[in-house]
Amino acid sequence: xxxxxxxxxxxxxxxxxxxxxxxxxxxxxxxxxxxxxxxxxxxxxxxxxxxxxxxxxxxxxxxxxxxxxxxxxxxxxxxxxxxxxxxxxxxxxxxxxxxxxxxxxxxxxxxxxxxxxxxxxxxxxxxxxxxxxxxxxxxxxxxxxxxxxxxxxxxxxxxxxxxxxxxxxxxxxxxxxxxxxxxxxxxxxxxxxxxxxxxxxxxxxxxxxxxxxxxxxxxxxxxxxxxxxxxxxxxxxxxxxxxxxxxxxxxxxxxxxxxxxxxxxxxxxxxxxxxxxxxxxxxxxxxxxxxxxxxxxxxxxxxxxxxxxxxxxxxxxxxxxxxxxxxxxxxxxxxxxxxxxxxxxxxxxxxxxxxxxxxxxxxxxxxxxxxxxxxxxxxxxxxxxxxxxxxxxxxxxxxxxxxxxx
Numbered sequence: 001x002x003x004x005x006x007x008x009x010x011x012x013x014x015x016x017x018x019x020x021x022x023x024x025x026x027x028x029x030x031x032x033x034x035x036x037x038x039x040x041x042x043x044x045x046x047x048x049x050x051x052x053x054x055x056x057x058x059x060x061x062x063x064x065x066x067x068x069x070x071x072x073x074x075x076x077x078x079x080x081x082x083x084x085x086x087x088x089x090x091x092x093x094x095x096x097x098x099x100x101x102x103x104x105x106x107x108x109x110x111x112x113x114x115x116x117x118x119x120x121x122x123x124x125x126x127x128x129x130x131x132x133x134x135x136x137x138x139x140x141x142x143x144x145x146x147x148x149x150x151x152x153x154x155x156x157x158x159x160x161x162x163x164x165x166x167x168x169x170x171x172x173x174x175x176x177x178x179x180x181x182x183x184x185x186x187x188x189x190x191x192x193x194x195x196x197x198x199x200x201x202x203x204x205x206x207x208x209x210x211x212x213x214x215x216x217x218x219x220x221x222x223x224x225x226x227x228x229x230x231x232x233x234x235x236x237x238x239x240x241x242x243x244x245x246x247x248x249x250x251x252x253x254x255x256x257x258x259x260x261x262x263x264x265x266x267x268x269x270x271x272x273x274x275x276x277x278x279x280x281x282x283x284x285x286x287x288x289x290x291x292x293x294x295x296x297x298x299x300x301x302x303x304x305x306x307x308x309x310x311x312x313x314x315x316x317x318x319x320x321x322x323x324x325x326x327x328x329x330x331x332x333x334x335x336x337x338x339x340x341x342x343x344x345x346x347x348x349x350x351x352x353x354x355x356x357x358x359x360x361x362x363x364x365x366x367x368x369x370x371x372x373x374x375x376x377x378x379x380x381x382x383x384x385x386x387x388x389x390x391x392x393x394x395x396x397x398x399x400x401x402x403x404x405x406x
Contacts, residue, residue: 267322
């Protein structure tokens with residue numbers, strides 16, 4: 001690779017990582033400022049949990065739809081257009097969120113923000129994977145994920161130090177500034193090869209017309225199900241879990257987000273390095289899933305914990321679920337160039353969107369068996385599904401990505 005290409009790849013990794021940083025900042029910010037923002041617009045204390053679930057679901061449904069829209073667009077028109085459009089949309093939505101005064105408007109803007117948030121990661125990872133050698137691309141995607149995930153830490157710190165309105169404005173401002181950097185990024189050479197060829201590009205239905213392809217797609221999606229259970233249930237609703245566990249002091253979702261994402265970032269570096277060193281994606285994911293089971297059990301069966309112990313548990317939860325980078329890299333490596341952006345963009349957003357079903361299940365079971373047992377049942381179920389999904393996928397380390405799906 002010549003110096004010019006090295007410079008282009010470095011800039012691409014920086015832009016993709018910072019884009020994901022702002023993406024994650026916005027994605028988890030609501031979890032951090034949920035209570036403060038809802039109280040500010042007049043939501044009663046007893047309704048904070050149910051309204052919070054409604055708003056999270058609105059955001060996740062937006063991401064579900066946005067994943068399809070941006071993914072198809074990325075294969076049809078190019079990865080760079082998605083990188084630009086998604087950052088612009090979620091930045092403007094963030095700014096608009098600072099001015100909401102009622103729940104319906106709040107839900108609508110979180111839905112729009114969800115659509116915008118759906119595109120950045122898939123486009124960034126696809127560009128990095130296609131622009132680096134098959135032996136080194138794991139390091140590139142690792143850096144994107146590890147740096148980007150620190151956006152959650154920033155969200156926790158900003159949400160704790162500033163008003164919820166200012167926190168949203170900061171997120172929007174960061175996104176708009178990032179668009180200036182994006183102007184120096186070039187399209188991947190692998191995509192250029194097929195851009196004007198008569199090959200079906202971004203045909204979402206192709207994922208469903210072949211059983212082997214559909215099976216592979218579903219399995220790619222389900223690998224990360226436990227990650228969003230941990231973040232979307234255990235950490236987001238930590239105040240309620242703390243009461244049930246008899247915590248000696250209130251547990252803060254915002255502080256939990258900070259420590260969890262510090263752990264996820266560290267876990268992503270660890271899992272990325274291990275996958276490169278041992279030249280395997282699957283075996284490393286298996287190891288991290290076992291660790292996730294242990295950390296979930298540690299969390300749910302803790303009694304009378306204080307804030308410091310809770311923060312430690314959150315960090316361990318984060319490290320054990322820090323295989324997000326491998327999850328997205330596996331998705332990019334499983335499919336041809338004409339479907340790669342579609343898959344890499346929809347897969348993380350479908351798994352994020354699955355939080356809707358996870359929260360509904362959790363909410364239903366909570367009234368039947370209590371919050372702790374509900375968390376245990378839903379958490380173990382997500383892990384069993386993830387284990388089966390990883391088992392059914394092929395190993396993709398070192399796979400050549402210069403091919404198309406017929």
